[in-house]
Amino acid sequence: MKPEIDVAELKEIISHSPQKPSSLIAVLQDIQRKFHYLPPEAIKETSSALGVPLSQVYSVATFYSAFSLEPRGKHTCRICMGTACHIKGAPMALEQAEDQLGIKAGQTTPDLRFTLEVVNCVGACAMAPVVIIDEKYYGNVRVDKMKRYLDGVRDED
Amino acid sequence: MECEMKIDSPDKLNAWKEECLQKDAKLKKKVMVCFGPGCLAAGCREIYAKFEEILAERKLGDITLESFKKTGCHGLCEKGPLVVIEPEGIFYNRVRTSQVKDIVEKTLAKGEIIERLLYKNPKTKERVLKYHDIDFYKKQTRLALRNLGHIDPDNIEDYVMRDGYQSVAKVLTGMTPEEVIDEVKLSGIRGRGGGGFPAGRKWATCRGVESDVRYVICNGDEGDPGAFMDRSIMEGDPHSVLEGMIVASYAVGARDAYIYVREEYPLAVQHLYQAIDDAKEHGFLGENIMGTDFSLDIHISRGGGAFVCGESSALMKSVAGEVGEPRAKYIHSVVKGLWDKPTVLNNVETFANIPLIMNKGGDWFRSIGTEKSTGTKAFSLVGKVENTGLIEVPMGTTLREIIYDIGGGIKDGRKFKAVQTGGPSGGCLPEDKLDLPVDFDTLTKAGSMMGSGGMIVMDDHTCMVDVAKYFLKFLVDESCGKDVPCREGLYQLHKMVVKVTEGKASEADLQLMEHLSKYIIMGSLCGLGKSGPNPFLSTVRYFRDEYLAHIIDKKCPGGVCRDLIRFEINDKCTGCTACIAPCPVDAITGEKDKIHILDQEKCTKCGACYAVCQFDAIDII
Secondary structure (H helix, E strand, C coil): CCCCCCHHHHHHHHHCCCCCHHHHHHHHHHHHHHHCCCCHHHHHHHHHHHCCCHHHHHHHHHHCCCCCCCCCCCEEEEEECCHHHHHCCHHHHHHHHHHHHCCCCCCECCCCCEEEEEECCCCCHHHCCCEEECCEEECCCCHHHHHHHHHHHHHHC | CCCCCCCCCHHHHHHHHHHHHHHHHHCCCEEEEECCHHHHHHCHHHHHHHHHHHHHHCCCCCCCHHHEEEECCCCCHHHCCCEEEECCCEEECCCCHHHHHHHHHHHHHHCCCCHHHEEECCCCCCEECEHHHCHHHHCCCCCCCCCCCCCCCCCHHHHHHCCCCHHHHHHHHHCCHHHHHHHHHHHCCECCCCCCCEHHHHHHHHHHCCCCCCEEEEEECCCCCCCCHHHHHHHHCHHHHHHHHHHHHHHHCCCEEEEEEECCCHHHHHHHHHHHHHHHHCCCCECCHHHCCCCEEEEEEEECCCHHHHCHHHHHHHHCCCCCCCCCCCCCCCCCCHHHCCEEEEEHHHHHHHHHHHHHCHHHHHCCECCCCECEEEEEEEECECCCEEEEEECCCEHHHHHHHHCCCEHHHCCEEEEEECHHHCEEEEHHHCCCECCHHHHHHCCCCCCCCEEEEEECCCCHHHHHHHHHHHHHHHCCCCCHHHHHHHHHHHHHHHHHHCCCCCHHHHHHHHHHHHHHHHHCCCHHHHCCCHHHHHHHHHCHHHHHHHHHHCCCCCCCCHHHCCEEECCCCCCCCCCCCCCCCCCEECCCCCCCEECCCCCCCCCHHHHHCCCCCEEEC
16 A cells, blocks of 8 residues: 655655756655655656656666665665675575565565665674664674564564 | 854964864863764764763763763774773773763763773783774874864864864965965875875866866765775764865865765765854855855765766766766766866865875875875775774785784684775785785786775685675676676676576686676776676686686585585584574474484575574584
8 A cells, every 4th residue: 555645745845955957866865765765746746846857757766776666664674785794694684584574675565564675884894794673783693683683673563 | 153253364263273272171071982883883872872861960070061072983893882081092992881870980080990891902811091002093094084083073163173174274375276286296195986096187187177167076975885984084074075175176166066975874964064064154165265265165965875876977967966877988077077067076085185285285195105105095994804993004004914903813713815905896815915015006906906995804704706796796786787798797797606606607607707807897888897897807816716616616615605505513512402493494403402403405504503503513514
């Protein structure tokens, strides 16, 4: 189920940036931050407000990894795949997370509870491998701990 | 801000600096809580909040909340969260919230040292009291990182106190743009973003192009996995970047400048915005800076998360709000860059060095480092090394000094295998290259590159083919897709490396891969593709045996490639049952106190048992 989008709110967000084509990325970032994804309405509104063709807005929205065209889960589980994390076992942590959530990296659970993402280095290499669930960092992650971390978040809901 | 006046002359700046110093001298003690990326992850916010909480309940003589500063990265991330108490320089590591009260009651109230919070020298097992007596810091020369850990990045007074904006005053009121460029040329500083192009020459070319408008851009799109130098500078000392950009803009004649920073670095974005606001308020940005005709605005452009945007022409497209695809550079961006105007693009660390060069002179700068690579270089030293952290050393320091003297050697006493520099486009160097001096040309000649400064240490548990696979996968994902050699070539190269890790490749494949690499390098449009095969080429150059082990013996010497290894339980097993529950496929059976049995048919080689075993009872074969 897609969440309802308040178009007035969208327009409000868009109005914060100068109404010119060069603001495109900034506007999309602001929308993404608010809604956690770019709803179809956002693409249309941005296009007409900034005077950028729909196709161009779409191409920018799909080029940068910061944007998502699908709604995101309530919680985000990010697995750091920086080099330090990789050589210290991050691929195994990712596999566990995929198993636990039943989705692949980049996907969202059908109940919109979790989105699983991989990120390229969060700068916390001293505690590699690192997993970030919402804003909380888990360092020196052991494969068998993934379930406990995710259960902890589930229990809090 | 107490000082509301605009600083429009060097005299006013000096008077203000004096005022700030006096104010600072009144603080009997300063408690520096590290808010670097590593310490943030390790929980420094909670530490700071605890200090606030205790201070709210308890009077501590003349130590008030003003004495507590949230600083940038101190560097020794391995031991975070870090708390440093000035002026003594007492260095507390691995601080927990439960120990904050002790720090207040003992160290701050009575001047007592808490032994167990001090750094322990891993070799001598002795506790080290002060910051600068720790081996990790002794061999470093901190220029670009000079203020990190010493100032509150959100407080412009802290910056001014440490000679902040002095170079702006000096340059704007006493030097012509040509003189500035000559000084930068004299310093010999080369771009710290990876390419190593002499900054002075770049500036001179830009100034020489006929145009009504010119731009300066700071590249803060640090996308290399395992690198966080630029992030630490933007977060911990944003004014130094602005100051460098102001000087550069004056030198080339720019009226507007941009900082392109990854949106994934929210704290860097926040601190830069704050720094720009404060700089504007005090007249370092805006109209008629230092009472001269020179005016400048610095804008922030947040990147959308695309590695290719670290490439100059792609970055400029992105600043303009478009898809970040590079273009062929028959005409360099310094001639035709942002909105087709002459543009100087330098990276964060380069700009952070500029104020020092202006204040102390190009001759002073070139006295540090080597003849062709002057000054220092910041690195994030990570991987299987004892002291993970942010470091800065003179150019020409050897890899061995960096890894062993500063980094404290390989973690858990394991054997060194390789060090990777230069990010995804760089390469891996083996043990016999450890005595190479680190500078732009030596690293390139050895098949790696300086890059922006990520340095990843690998031990004998790392598989070099897997490392090549990892970087190639990264590049395949990040290739913008504009040209075929990069888009399709890297894709095929990655596929073939995967084949090696699966034990399905032949020696002929290896030759084919080397051929293909040549064509990718020749045919690619931008740096990403041109250096894309490097992860493969450098590993096959120095670790060919390891490739052959995969191909001929069907073995992975590092014990990483899943199709070529199996897990076995040896007789060290005490029957503790710890590994039974973590196994996701119930492949391990056994009773308490009896050696467990692993069913090879069921085993998916996820490594969970290996990770939990406390008795070294699981072998990777």
